[in-house]
Amino acid sequence: NESQRALALVKEHLPKMSPLNAILKLDIGLESGPLYLDARSEPVLTSSHDEEPACSVKIKPEYIKQFVEGKLEPRYGLFKDGFFDETTLPKGDIKTAVKFADYLCPVDRTNLPSAPSSEKLPKPTQDIEQALSDVKKWGYGLVSNALTPDEISTLRSALQQQAAGEINAGVSKHDGGPKASRLWHATGPNRMSEGERPVILMFFMRSFVRQQENNFLSIRPEVEAGMSDKVRRMLGFVTNGAFGGVEGEVREGIFVRRLENAVGMFR
Secondary structure, X not given: OHHHHHHHHHHHOHHHHHHHOOXXXXXXXXXXXXXXXXXXXXXXXXXXXXXXXXXXXXXXXXXXXXXXXXXOOHHHHOOOOOOOOHHHOXXXXXXXXXXXXXXXXXXXXXXXXXXXXXXXXXXXXXXXXXXXXXXXXXXXXXXXXXXXXXHXXXXXXXXXXXXXXXXHHOOOOOOOHHHOOOOOOOOOOOOOOOOOOOOOOOOOOOOOOOOOOOOOOOOXXXXXXXXXXXXXXXXXXXXXXXXXXXXXXXXOXXXXXXOOOOOXXXX
């Protein structure tokens, strides 16, 4: 029984809940009804409570298991089903709900390990084995001189032509520029003193991080038609809940197809 397994996991993590310092109403689908987690002193679970809870959480029991296994991010999981079922949205003090889910996770969000010194972080290298080793250890690697000057010139020209065509067609999407407040989404610090800074992004993300809409534009229709669902999912042909729909489709787990010539010729 998924609900009973979720209950066992919550009980196992009760000692970590003291910092909540609040009453939380928790509905994980038990036949007996919701539970109350009172963490104002030593955390305890009860089937009823006379006082009003600071927050109410209604969540699928399998999400509790995924929190514990580190497979589901609390700030996503708590709101994951709310688009289709508003009763699953946390009510009351949302911070209490987030902290509750955080304390179920294997990483202690309130006492994170110190960040490594910059000297230990990956440096640009032409040694591919070193770059791969950096990816395994740090999650990213930096490759220097990956493109020749001629390749850079060709790509710059292609990018500028593509941008001009999209602008003329009225379908261009401009970067946030000075209004982009997040370094990662702003594609890094702009150290240019003048002129344009053309950027081409090519990347692949784990499905629980985010699927993207544009990474399959160059796949031929006959190749797409022969792909298995597993490959389609890996390449972003399936929606992934709150982390990104495709062409306006936001329901989770819906396979999509590339729109034929949706914008116009793609250079």
